[in-house]
């Protein structure tokens with residue numbers, strides 16, 4: 001047996017040139033391994049220890065290093081992208097952007113501030129530097145950390161006010177930029193007077209015309225624009241200023257809402273309530289009184305050719321009566337044109353089914369096409385003011401047509417209410433049931449919403465009928481005493497007189513702007529021989545209604561005020577956040593008109609003038625129309641509501657015109673009585689005794 005032979009030789013390996021890489025690597029690995037094996041155990045341990053240390057260090061520092069690298073890489077990408085996009089802006093878009101920049105108005109608050117809405121893009125567009133698919137500002141690298149709120153950059157939300165136009169442009173750009181990928185939010189914002197508002201107020205389809213004007217920046221002041229309040233003097237032709245305001249309102253209505261119920265001046269569209277051309281009809285007699293012949297002729301043409309009451313539509317009995325029936329009757333009296341009387345007759349007969357109820361207290365709603373009436377879905381009650389403020393119109397319709405059913409129906413309502421239990425010293429609850437004919441919700445008394453025009457129509461029916469109906473006078477006199485006893489109070493700080501509310505014997509020092517009809521009505525009563533202290537109260541309440549405008553930052557009254565009854569140096573008026581809106585209501589200017597006619601005190605005209613200037617400053621919309629606003633306490637961002645109520649043309653501007661007119665025979669208060677929508681109806685000759 002032989003032991004295994006020992007290899008006493010050195011082997012040589014020759015490299016194959018064609019397999020160089022592979023073999024060489026393998027060889028290197030083999031040679032490294034051999035070298036490793038040749039190291040002492042201590043050396044090997046040291047190397048292993050150092051490697052382990054390196055590994056641990058590497059693992060610990062990995063996240064921050066990767067973040068830095070990622071950040072660097074993102075920024076490089078963004079800079080690259082930004083560069084590319086700026087270069088890629090098509091020349092025509094770039095020129096629009098440049099123009100917008102050049103034409104931005106100066107940073108001064110004024111009646112025509114803020115970019116207009118682009119109707120071509122719908123209500124949801126911000127005109128100006130908008131280039132939706134072309135981001136033009138550098139995007140912040142870590143967007144979510146800087147702007148956690150997806151609705152927009154914090155500065156935009158906090159400020160609301162974007163009166164600095166440079167700032168505004170920048171912020172609008174930020175809206176576009178920061179809400180990339182947030183299409184819904186971006187589309188909800190439109191701009192007016194520097195305010196950003198929700199476009200969902202603008203639900204109607206955008207108009208297609210006048211795109212150029214809409215897209216243009218606000219026009220420079222034109223002669224029709226108001227002078228600022230601080231230069232309010234008698235030098236300005238106030239009557240002409242009212243006509244200008246009317247023309248401006250009408251322009252918007254004509255262009256964007258013609259034949260529809262209401263103008264939405266911000267979105268340049270319209271809103272429909274009954275689908276009967278409400279604003280157009282409510283405005284007819286105002287145009288006649290203001291001498292706006294062309295406008296009147298166009299409107300008359302629409303009434304003749306387009307107005308039809310043969311429509312399957314539910315209308316509110318009260319609103320349709322005071323605005324449309326009243327408007328047609330008044331226009332008939334002013335013009336003598338039979339067209340308006342024929343329309344009034346047609347409408348009046350279609351409203352009559354409302355009175356077919358078990359109690360003869362009319363339902364609130366009637367379908368004028370089907371001849372079916374009904375109460376609101378949630379109740380069989382009607383609002384007290386609504387069923388007792390349709391009498392002037394129906395009574396006049398009977399007189400003109402010699403058809404007694406209209407007058408009989410509304411007189412029956414007054415007879416029922418006259419003898420109904422549940423009143424407190426002449427004050428009436430706010431609801432009445434159409435089945436039982438009884439008051440409901442007893443114990444709550446107000447001169448504001450739901451009850452206001454009941455008191456107004458007691459006096460005015462008495463005047464209309466030649467002061468012959470004693471029950472009406474009795475109810476009116478008793479009610480004024482009830483108001484004085486239960487509702488009239490004075491503020492603590494400076495003894496301002498106001499009319500509060502009563503709820504189950506608890507007094508609430510709250511007054512709706514609607515109550516500001518009362519000074520005028522009290523003055524009218526005093527003018528017609530009622531007690532002199534009615535006029536004293538009228539003077540005091542007129543002052544309070546004036547203060548409701550005067551003390552607000554916009555010079556416009558809120559919808560509701562509360563009064564402080566504590567003796568202190570604090571404010572008399574408190575406005576709660578939910579009550580800060582102004583709907584372009586007429587009651588204060590209505591009362592100013594009566595007060596001026598009966599006293600000739602020029603301060604009433606000056607107060608009315610200030611109100612007109614404030615309407616022009618804070619509610620006038622570039623392009624046409626006036627808008628109700630959300631916040632009379634914020635002159636920088638009044639918050640347009642995108643609605644022009646028909647009574648702004650039917651009442652507010654009409655009363656302002658009559659207030660400033662020196663012609664006391666223009667709708668003399670000894671010959672006409674105004675319905676609650678400012679439509680003039682003749683006072684009947686006194687019946688023989």
Ligand code: DMJ
Pocket residue numbers: 453514585586587647651676677
């Ligand atoms: C008008 O429709 C009438 O004046 C009504 O009597 C009360 N509300 C509005 C105006 O504010």
